[in-house]
Amino acid sequence: MNGDSLGLTNLRNQNISSIKSYDPNWRVHASQPVDYDVRIIRELLSPSNSSLAQACGVSDTNQNIRCLVAIDSNVQAFYGERLRTYFEAWRIDTHWVQVSGDEAGKTLEAAMRMTEEMTSMGILRRTEKIIAIGGGVVLDVVGLAASIYRRGTPYVRVPTTLMGQIDAGIGIKTGINFSLYKNRIGTYFAPETVLIDPEFLRTLPHRHVVNGVAEIIKMALIKDAALFDLLEANIADINADNLAEVDSPLEEVLFRSIDGMLDELEPNLWEQGLDRAVDYGHTFSPSLELRADPPLLHGEAVAIDMAICVALAHNRGLLSKVDADRTLRLMQNAGLPITNPMFVASLLEEALDSTVKHRDGLQRVPLTNGIGRAVFANDLTLTELTNALAFISEHQYAYAPETVS
Numbered sequence: 068m069n070g071d072s073l074g075l076t077n078l079r080n081q082n083i084s085s086i087k088s089y090d091p092n093w094r095v096h097a098s099q100p101v102d103y104d105v106r107i108i109r110e111l112l113s114p115s116n117s118s119l120a121q122a123c124g125v126s127d128t129n130q131n132i133r134c135l136v137a138i139d140s141n142v143q144a145f146y147g148e149r150l151r152t153y154f155e156a157w158r159i160d161t162h163w164v165q166v167s168g169d170e171a172g173k174t175l176e177a178a179m180r181m182t183e184e185m186t187s188m189g190i191l192r193r194t195e196k197i198i199a200i201g202g203g204v205v206l207d208v209v210g211l212a213a214s215i216y217r218r219g220t221p222y223v224r225v226p227t228t229l230m231g232q233i234d235a236g237i238g239i240k241t242g243i244n245f246s247l248y249k250n251r252i253g254t255y256f257a258p259e260t261v262l263i264d265p266e267f268l269r270t271l272p273h274r275h276v277v278n279g280v281a282e283i284i285k286m287a288l289i290k291d292a293a294l295f296d297l298l299e300a301n302i303a304d305i306n307a308d309n310l311a312e313v314d315s316p317l318e319e320v321l322f323r324s325i326d327g328m329l330d331e332l333e334p335n336l337w338e339q340g341l342d343r344a345v346d347y348g349h350t351f352s353p354s355l356e357l358r359a360d361p362p363l364l365h366g367e368a369v370a371i372d373m374a375i376c377v378a379l380a381h382n383r384g385l386l387s388k389v390d391a392d393r394t395l396r397l398m399q400n401a402g403l404p405i406t407n408p409m410f411v412a413s414l415l416e417e418a419l420d421s422t423v424k425h426r427d428g429l430q431r432v433p434l435t436n437g438i439g440r441a442v443f444a445n446d447l448t449l450t451e452l453t454n455a456l457a458f459i460s461e462h463q464y465a466y467a468p469e470t471v472s
C-alpha cells in the first residue's frame with residue numbers, strides 16, 4: 068500500500084469536498100498609508116542641528132546608526148566635508164555613493180548601481196536608511212533604487228536644487244529615462260522625510276535657479292495669483308542668494324510653492340485622477356526635453372510648453388490679452404525660453420498623441436482661465452496648435468528680457 072491509498076487521497080478528497088461549499092472567488096483589498104514629513108530646516112548641516120541625524124534614525128535609545136549616503140557628485144564637492152563632519156559628530160556610520168546629477172545619468176544602469184551599493188553595504192531593509200542628497204535627477208534615481216531594493220528600503224530626501232525643493236523632492240514619484248522617453252520607468256514610493264535647506268541654493272548655477280523658477284511660475288499660474296504678483300514684483304532680484312536668505316521677501320516664494328504643490332499632490336498621490344493641474348506645462352515638454360539640441364533643462368522645456376498653453380488659452384478666450392502678456396513677459400524676464408526651433412506643429416501633434424496615451428485616452432490639457440485658475444481641455448485641434456505657435460512667434464520679440472543676470 069502506498070501513502071496515497073492509505074490516507075492522503077482521502078484527506079485531499081475531504082479538503083476538496085469541504086472547499087466546495089465556499090465561493091471560489093477572492094477579492095483582496097488593502098490600502099497603504101502614506102505619512103511623511105516635508106520640512107524647511109535652516110542650518111541642516113550644523114552639528115548642533117539634530118534634524119538630519121533623527122531622519123537617519125538617531126534617537127535617545129538608538130545611537131549605533133548606519134546609513135547609505137547617496138549624493139550628487141557636484142553637491143559632494145561643495146558640501147562633502149561638512150556632511151562628513153556632521154555624521155561624525157552624530158557618530159553615524161556612513162557608506163557613501165556618488166551619483167551623477169546630470170540628466171544623461173538618469174538611467175536604469177545608475178539605479179542598478181545603487182542597488183549594488185546597498186548589497187555591498189548590507190543595508191538592513193527596515194531600520195537602515197538611504198539618505199539621497201541632490202537635485203531631481205539624483206532623487207529620482209535613488210528613489211527608484213530604494214523602491215525596488217528588497218521591494219522597498221526606507222529613504223530620506225535632501226533636495227539641493229530649487230527644482231528639487233519645490234517639486235521633484237517633495238512628492239512620491241521616482242523614475243529614470245528610457246529610450247527617448249522621460250521618466251518612462253518609475254515607481255511611486257514615498258520617502259520617510261524630506262529635509263529642505265534653502266542654503267544649498269547658494270551654490271546652484273544660475274541656469275538651474277531659473278530652471279526651478281519655471282515650476283514656480285507654473286504653480287502661480289494654476290493656483291496662486293498672489294504668488295504670481297510676488298514673482299512679477301521681484302523677478303529681477305531672484306537669484307540663489309536671495310532665495311536662500313532668511314527674511315528675504317523671496318522666502319515666501321519657496322513657502323508658497325511648496326505649500327501649493329503639496330496641496331495639489333496630497334489628495335492624488337498615486338495620480339489616480341488624471342486631470343492634474345500640476346501637469347500644466349507638461350503636455351508637450353516631455354517630447355521636446357530629450358530631443359532639443361542643444362539640450363534643454365526640464366524647467367526650460369516646461370516654460371516653452373507653458374507659453375504655448377498661454378497662447379492656446381488666450382486664443383480660446385480663456386485668458387485676457389493683458390494676462391497673456393504678463394505671463395510671457397514674466398517668463399522672459401526670469402530668463403526662460405518661450406520657444407524652440409524644434410517646437411513645430413508636427414512635434415506638438417506627436418507630443419499630444421503621446422500624452423493622450425499617458426492620460427488614459429483623453430487630452431486633459433490644463434489651461435489657465437485667468438491667472439491662478441486652471442481648466443482642462445480635451446478637444447484641442449491641430450489648427451489651434453498651429454495658431455498658438457504663430458501667436459508665440461509674433462510675441463517673443465515684444466518681450467526682450469529686461470533683467471537677466
Ligand SMILES: NC(=O)c1ccc[n+]([C@@H]2O[C@H](COP(=O)([O-])OP(=O)(O)OC[C@H]3O[C@@H](n4cnc5c(N)ncnc54)[C@H](O)[C@@H]3O)[C@@H](O)[C@H]2O)c1
Nearest residue numbers: 141168202203204227228230231234235240267270271365
Ligand atoms: N519625481 C518628480 O516628481 C519630479 C518632478 C520634477 C522634476 N523631476 C525631475 O528632476 C530632474 C531635474 O532636476 P533638477 O532640476 O534638480 O536638476 P539636476 O538634478 O540635474 O541638478 C542640476 C545640476 O545642479 C547640480 N547641483 C545640484 N545641487 C546643487 C547645489 N546645491 N549646488 C551646486 N550644484 C548643484 C547637479 O549636479 C546638476 O549638475 C529631471 O530629470 C526631472 O524629470 C522629477
